[in-house]
Amino acid sequence: MTQMTSVQITGPGGPFKVVSGAVPEPTPNTVRIKIQACGVCHSDAFVKEGYWPGLHYPRVTGHEVAGVIDAVGSGVITLEKGQRVGVGWHGGHCGHCVPCRRGDYLGCRNFIVTGFHEDGGYAEYMIARSEAVATIPDALTLVEAAPILCAGITTFNSLRHSGAKAGDLVAVQGFGGLGHLGVQFANKMGFHTVAIGRGQDKAALAIKLGAAHYLDAETGNPAKELTSLGGAAVILATAPNSKAMSDLIDGLGVGGKLVVLGASADPITVTPIQLIGARRTIQGWPSGSAKDSEDALNFCALTGIRPIVETFPLEQAAAAYDRMLSGKARFRVVLTMK
Numbered sequence: 381m382t383q384m385t386s387v388q389i390t391g392p393g394g395p396f397k398v399v400s401g402a403v404p405e406p407t408p409n410t411v412r413i414k415i416q417a418c419g420v421c422h423s424d425a426f427v428k429e430g431y432w433p434g435l436h437y438p439r440v441t442g443h444e445v446a447g448v449i450d451a452v453g454s455g456v457i458t459l460e461k462g463q464r465v466g467v468g469w470h471g472g473h474c475g476h477c478v479p480c481r482r483g484d485y486l487g488c489r490n491f492i493v494t495g496f497h498e499d500g501g502y503a504e505y506m507i508a509r510s511e512a513v514a515t516i517p518d519a520l521t522l523v524e525a526a527p528i529l530c531a532g533i534t535t536f537n538s539l540r541h542s543g544a545k546a547g548d549l550v551a552v553q554g555f556g557g558l559g560h561l562g563v564q565f566a567n568k569m570g571f572h573t574v575a576i577g578r579g580q581d582k583a584a585l586a587i588k589l590g591a592a593h594y595l596d597a598e599t600g601n602p603a604k605e606l607t608s609l610g611g612a613a614v615i616l617a618t619a620p621n622s623k624a625m626s627d628l629i630d631g632l633g634v635g636g637k638l639v640v641l642g643a644s645a646d647p648i649t650v651t652p653i654q655l656i657g658a659r660r661t662i663q664g665w666p667s668g669s670a671k672d673s674e675d676a677l678n679f680c681a682l683t684g685i686r687p688i689v690e691t692f693p694l695e696q697a698a699a700a701y702d703r704m705l706s707g708k709a710r711f712r713v714v715l716t717m718k
């Protein structure tokens with residue numbers, strides 16, 4: 381039987397382990413993907429460190445998967461061998477529960493997260509459910525496409541549903557994997573874009589990627605500065621730091637919305653007074669479905685948006701993950717396969 385390399389997390393808080401095993405066979409309604417690239421998302425920490433309840437180990441994580449279909453299971457009619465495809469956070473849904481029947485696949489009661497509940501992309505091959513597969517336009521290489529499958533779709537999809545209109549002041553807080561794509565999407569969607577980061581070293585790049593202003597959260601007061609720019613219609617908060625999000629709420633304008641993407645277990649603190657007078661809201665947003673991924677990928681093909689990446693070979697997944705955690709990566713670490 382043909383063998384493949386994958387990188388397993390052995391248990392909550394355990395190390396990454398490079399293992400060799402049989403290439404899996406597709407089951408009904410799934411396809412097998414020969415993976416070429418997989419982004420390392422900060423959310424992989426939920427599996428690595430065991431923060432997500434009820435997971436089973438060993439587990440191959442990774443939910444920014446890009447590759448080529450190399451085998452198709454029975455019952456799959458919309459996908460074929462040789463197609464360039466990706467899989468994101470959306471690993472599958474049941475299609476039968478009430479949210480699914482309403483078309484709200486992200487609300488599925490039996491939602492499967494790629495690389496959490498089933499094995500993901502830190503491997504040479506993976507099995508993906510057909511409803512979780514997005515096709516990748518030719519304009520993007522598979523390395524470029526991988527980060528769009530989570531960092532890209534999450535910022536694209538949350539921004540397009542945020543209610544902000546062309547010309548509105550939109551701030552993207554956190555200038556990492558999600559943030560550097562969020563700034564590009566906000567700019568190309570026609571928003572008056574502000575990037576909020578820490579330190580000055582990312583300022584020039586934020587401006588180059590489309591921010592009209594860069595605010596340094598370390599030395600300045602971003603909420604005050606947003607207010608002096610007229611108040612933000614939307615703040616897209618990607619930094620996994622609830623205190624930093626709380627500090628931004630006063631920078632929202634009338635009817636402004638804090639869209640929470642950064643996933644921390646700590647509470648966001650806000651007083652009713654901060655919300656009532658200016659009719660401000662706080663909303664969370666989870667990534668999106670495979671269809672949303674296709675929309676994000678096609679938007680990148682149309683507008684020239686691309687992630688900035690650092691690549692590591694699959695076998696060096698542990699170093700790649702540490703690089704992501706260090707905050708030094710510019711800007712998305714991507715694992716590549718032979």
Ligand SMILES: NC(=O)c1ccc[n+]([C@@H]2O[C@H](COP(=O)([O-])OP(=O)(O)OC[C@H]3O[C@@H](n4cnc5c(N)ncnc54)[C@H](OP(=O)(O)O)[C@@H]3O)[C@@H](O)[C@H]2O)c1
Pocket residue numbers: 420421422423424530531534553554555556557558559576577578597618619620621624640641642643644665666667668704705706707708711
């Ligand atoms: N909602 C969703 O569906 C969804 C999807 C994907 C990811 N996420 C979550 O989104 C978060 C970000 O993920 P990522 O992959 O983009 O992580 P990342 O690449 O590690 O980037 C996080 C960025 O936040 C910055 N940051 C941290 N604290 C900050 C602060 N106080 N002020 C300004 N910037 C700050 C960091 O900057 P420094 O370099 O200065 O440290 C870093 O650039 C994670 O919590 C992840 O789990 C959520």
Ligand SMILES: [Zn+2]
Pocket residue numbers: 421422423424443469530531
């Ligand atoms: Zn992710």
